Amino acid sequence: MIDERAALPPCRIASPGHGLARVLGLVLALLLALVLPAATAAAQQQPRPGPGARPGQGGPLEVDITQGTLKPIPIAVPAFLGDDPQLALEVADVVAADLERSGLFEPLDRAAFVDRVRDLNAPPRFQDWRIINAQALVVGRAGRAPDGRLFTEFRLWDVYSGRQLASQRFVVAGHEMRRLGHLVADQVYQRLTGEKGYFDTQIVFVDETGPKDRRSKRLAIMDQDGHNVRLLSQGNQLVLTPRFSPTAHEITYMQYTGDQPRVFLMNLATGQREAVGDFPGMTFAPRFSPDGQRIVMSVGEGGATAIVEMDLRSRHIRRLTQTGAIDTGPCYSPDGRHIVFESDRDGSQQLYVMTADGGGQRRISYGEGRYSTPVWSPRGDLIAFTKQMGGSFLIGVMRPDGSGERILTEGFHNEGPTWAPNGRVLMFFRESRGQGGPKLYTIDLTGYNERLVPTPAFGSDPAWSPLRN
Amino acid sequence: MRGGLAISLVLHAAILGWALFSIQSQPALRAPEPEPIAVDIVSASEVTRLRQGSRTAKQLEAEPKESKVEPARKEAPKPAPPVAAPPPPPPPDPPAAKEEPKQETAALQPPPPPPAPPALSLEEQKKLQDLLKEQERQAEEKRLEEQRRAEEEARQQAELKKKQEEARRKAAELKKKREEEKKRKEAEAKKKFDADKISALLNKMPDKGAPRPSVPLDQQAKAKGPVLGAPEGRDQQLSASELAVLKQIIRSCVGPKWNVLGGGEEAQNTIVKIRVHFHRDGRLAAAPQIVNPQSSPFFLASAESALRAVQACEPYPLPPDKYEVWKDTVLTLNPRDMF
Numbered sequence: 001m002i003d004e005r006a007a008l009p010p011c012r013i014a015s016p017g018h019g020l021a022r023v024l025g026l027v028l029a030l031l032l033a034l035v036l037p038a039a040t041a042a043a044q045q046q047p048r049p050g051p052g053a054r055p056g057q058g059g060p061l062e063v064d065i066t067q068g069t070l071k072p073i074p075i076a077v078p079a080f081l082g083d084d085p086q087l088a089l090e091v092a093d094v095v096a097a098d099l100e101r102s103g104l105f106e107p108l109d110r111a112a113f114v115d116r117v118r119d120l121n122a123p124p125r126f127q128d129w130r131i132i133n134a135q136a137l138v139v140g141r142a143g144r145a146p147d148g149r150l151f152t153e154f155r156l157w158d159v160y161s162g163r164q165l166a167s168q169r170f171v172v173a174g175h176e177m178r179r180l181g182h183l184v185a186d187q188v189y190q191r192l193t194g195e196k197g198y199f200d201t202q203i204v205f206v207d208e209t210g211p212k213d214r215r216s217k218r219l220a221i222m223d224q225d226g227h228n229v230r231l232l233s234q235g236n237q238l239v240l241t242p243r244f245s246p247t248a249h250e251i252t253y254m255q256y257t258g259d260q261p262r263v264f265l266m267n268l269a270t271g272q273r274e275a276v277g278d279f280p281g282m283t284f285a286p287r288f289s290p291d292g293q294r295i296v297m298s299v300g301e302g303g304a305t306a307i308v309e310m311d312l313r314s315r316h317i318r319r320l321t322q323t324g325a326i327d328t329g330p331c332y333s334p335d336g337r338h339i340v341f342e343s344d345r346d347g348s349q350q351l352y353v354m355t356a357d358g359g360g361q362r363r364i365s366y367g368e369g370r371y372s373t374p375v376w377s378p379r380g381d382l383i384a385f386t387k388q389m390g391g392s393f394l395i396g397v398m399r400p401d402g403s404g405e406r407i408l409t410e411g412f413h414n415e416g417p418t419w420a421p422n423g424r425v426l427m428f429f430r431e432s433r434g435q436g437g438p439k440l441y442t443i444d445l446t447g448y449n450e451r452l453v454p455t456p457a458f459g460s461d462p463a464w465s466p467l468r469n
Numbered sequence: 470m471r472g473g474l475a476i477s478l479v480l481h482a483a484i485l486g487w488a489l490f491s492i493q494s495q496p497a498l499r500a501p502e503p504e505p506i507a508v509d510i511v512s513a514s515e516v517t518r519l520r521q522g523s524r525t526a527k528q529l530e531a532e533p534k535e536s537k538v539e540p541a542r543k544e545a546p547k548p549a550p551p552v553a554a555p556p557p558p559p560p561p562d563p564p565a566a567k568e569e570p571k572q573e574t575a576a577l578q579p580p581p582p583p584p585a586p587p588a589l590s591l592e593e594q595k596k597l598q599d600l601l602k603e604q605e606r607q608a609e610e611k612r613l614e615e616q617r618r619a620e621e622e623a624r625q626q627a628e629l630k631k632k633q634e635e636a637r638r639k640a641a642e643l644k645k646k647r648e649e650e651k652k653r654k655e656a657e658a659k660k661k662f663d664a665d666k667i668s669a670l671l672n673k674m675p676d677k678g679a680p681r682p683s684v685p686l687d688q689q690a691k692a693k694g695p696v697l698g699a700p701e702g703r704d705q706q707l708s709a710s711e712l713a714v715l716k717q718i719i720r721s722c723v724g725p726k727w728n729v730l731g732g733g734e735e736a737q738n739t740i741v742k743i744r745v746h747f748h749r750d751g752r753l754a755a756a757p758q759i760v761n762p763q764s765s766p767f768f769l770a771s772a773e774s775a776l777r778a779v780q781a782c783e784p785y786p787l788p789p790d791k792y793e794v795w796k797d798t799v800l801t802l803n804p805r806d807m808f
Contacts, residue, residue, distance in 0.1 A: 023475070030482065061795050063715075063719050063720060064720075065720050066804065067807065068725075069729065133781075135781070160781055193730055193733070194766040194768070194769060194771065446670050446731050447672070
């Protein structure tokens with residue numbers, strides 16, 4: 001039984017009076033009155049364009065194109081003009097052959113040409129060149145100057161826009177006719193691809209002749225298209241790994257004198273040779289620094305090999321690695337600040353990068369297999385290498401930090417890549433089974449366009465010179 | 470407390486009112502333009518056939534292969550039921566045949582003792598002996614028959630076993646053949662050169678373990694219908710609206726003529742934007758202009774390659790009645806799909 005309970009104080013809100021209810025109602029009405037028009041106004045102020053709205057009212061039509069083609073650029077190279085038609089035709093043929101071999105251009109068949117170029121200084125009839133689907137046109141003249149030297153001049157036209165893209169005049173010595181074509185091809189290549197050309201260059205390599213058990217190896221130098229081969233040594237001793245100096249007047253190479261391999265320098269103009277350094281052990285795998293002042297090479301001591309740098313002027317020797325392992329194959333970066341080399345200090349041959357004074361040595365190759373013969377691209381963005389994996393030889397590229405490894409070619413005994421001076425094309429040598437000897441090949445860094453380089457006999461250990469001009 | 474209530478109401482109203490106005494002043498969210506979605510009509514038979522196909526097949530499996538397997542499967546069970554029928558009949562017979570001679574011999578044994586006590590005449594004895602001999606002969610015949618039947622039955626069982634083994638062997642061979650064919654077709658498909666799948670940078674690693682550095686390319690409107698397990702990729706360029714049709718007309722002409730410079734150092738990041746003005750008949754009203762010019766020689770060469778592609782395509786087959794839409798166009802050429 002509950003007695004009387006103390007009553008709670010009355011809750012004011014629970015039992016509002018009439019007046020309060022009216023106030024509340026008014027406030028609510030006010031809020032609603034505010035909300036509704038604001039909402040409708042907001043809705044009307046920004047009308048959203050539906051999917052069918054015409055863009056013409058708002059701006060131009062936007063089209064995304066994300067897929068193009070990798071076909072070579074069709075280009076027309078008619079025979080050059082000149083007093084000596086044979087000379088002019090040969091120069092034009094050199095231009096067309098260089099462009100075609102790069103894999104980026106497709107010189108059109110001259111038989112299909114509609115128009116004939118008669119005057120170098122008159123604009124061509126572009127409609128006639130558009131019909132055969134040429135995107136660019138090279139017109140030129142070549143001849144012999146009164147003083148016996150050879151000259152050429154050319155104009156490069158963009159057929160669709162009708163503009164002249166390049167024009168130049170070159171003069172060379174009387175016996176260097178093919179260089180005229182290479183110089184013109186370099187200009188055309190550079191203007192149409194945005195990258196420097198590589199046609200006016202030479203290759204130094206080891207020419208191999210004779211049967212396999214009595215192979216004679218001689219140093220040789222030739223144009224990058226296989227013409228004008230010249231032998232530099234007699235073949236009495238074994239020669240290996242010739243390399244160009246950045247000034248292109250000297251090469252350095254390794255030769256066995258007696259039983260000991262030594263590094264030599266040879267002046268290409270005079271043929272003079274001298275030994276580099278006076279080491280008790282063997283020295284090999286020499287390379288120039290980008291400024292041409294130093295040579296970096298491997299020196300053998302006992303069972304190990306160290307990388308050593310020698311200044312050519314002062315003959316001062318500096319030792320860069322000392323691990324007791326086999327460190328060899330050094331190559332400078334194009335800015336001269338880093339060196340990439342191969343070493344087996346981790347148990348198998350791998351690639352390492354260090355600063356030019358030997359510090360900060362770190363490994364960059366971590367894939368399967370053994371890595372060797374690293375070469376830094378003249379563009380600085382890639383390092384090419386030879387890789388052995390499961391019995392096959394691969395040539396690939398990777399970025400200087402070791403990422404982005406990409407294989408360009410696989411074959412039996414592919415090795416020794418060397419970069420063209422524009423960092424776009426690689427040359428290497430490969431000895432296919434049953435071929436009898438190694439041959440030189442080139443390949444583009446995209447992996448396309450592998451070509452055989454014609455050599456008089458077999459060839460190995462190629463090295464690409466810098467541009468001669 | 471009335472005052473408190475009023476103040477509270479006023480403050481609430483003030484906050485709500487401020488919220489309303491501040492929300493109103495926000496810019497409205499603009500919905501992105503819907504991408505055109507490819508629509509394909511798929512019949513039920515396509516879907517049911519797909520279920521029997523392989524996960525990696527882009528095309529539907531060829532029919533002959535399926536029908537080759539099924540008759541083999543049907544053949545294998547077929548011999549089993551008819552062969553199963555004969556075994557049941559023979560087994561019941563031998564036991565029945567066996568039982569009869571037993572019963573007969575059992576029947577034969579009791580009769581001799583009873584005739585022993587009564588004296589029999591010679592003739593009767595002879596008759597008895599003849600009877601006995603006949604019964605023995607009959608019993609022997611029956612035994613021979615039963616033996617023969619048993620041998621036959623054993624032979625039939627051996628034959629049946631042989632047939633079953635053969636059927637099993639055939640099925641295994643067929644299975645192997647099918648697998649080999651499948652492997653061969655896959656190898657062929659790998660080797661077959663598909664022009665739509667060109668990558669600007671090749672990677673020729675000999676085994677499958679090498680990772681692809683970039684996103685695989687789109688299928689260019691060749692795959693038909695839904696594919697089990699295959700990545701859908703980006704949608705095909707089939708039109709779902711007029712805009713998509715116009716864009717596709719331009720894309721299909723300029724794309725194949727645009728020579729991408731793939732080996733340059735900055736090739737992956739080079740984007741060229743071109744502004745084009747058209748006449749009503751699809752010809753260019755003026756020289757196309759580069760919207761985002763840069764000074765590097767590589768960009769200049771890429772831009773000129775793109776310009777040549779745009780110029781090589783005229784006259785563009787665009788519909789004149791929609792001229793207002795496409796008379797002013799900006800093309801963005803970005804080779805990202807090729808790396």
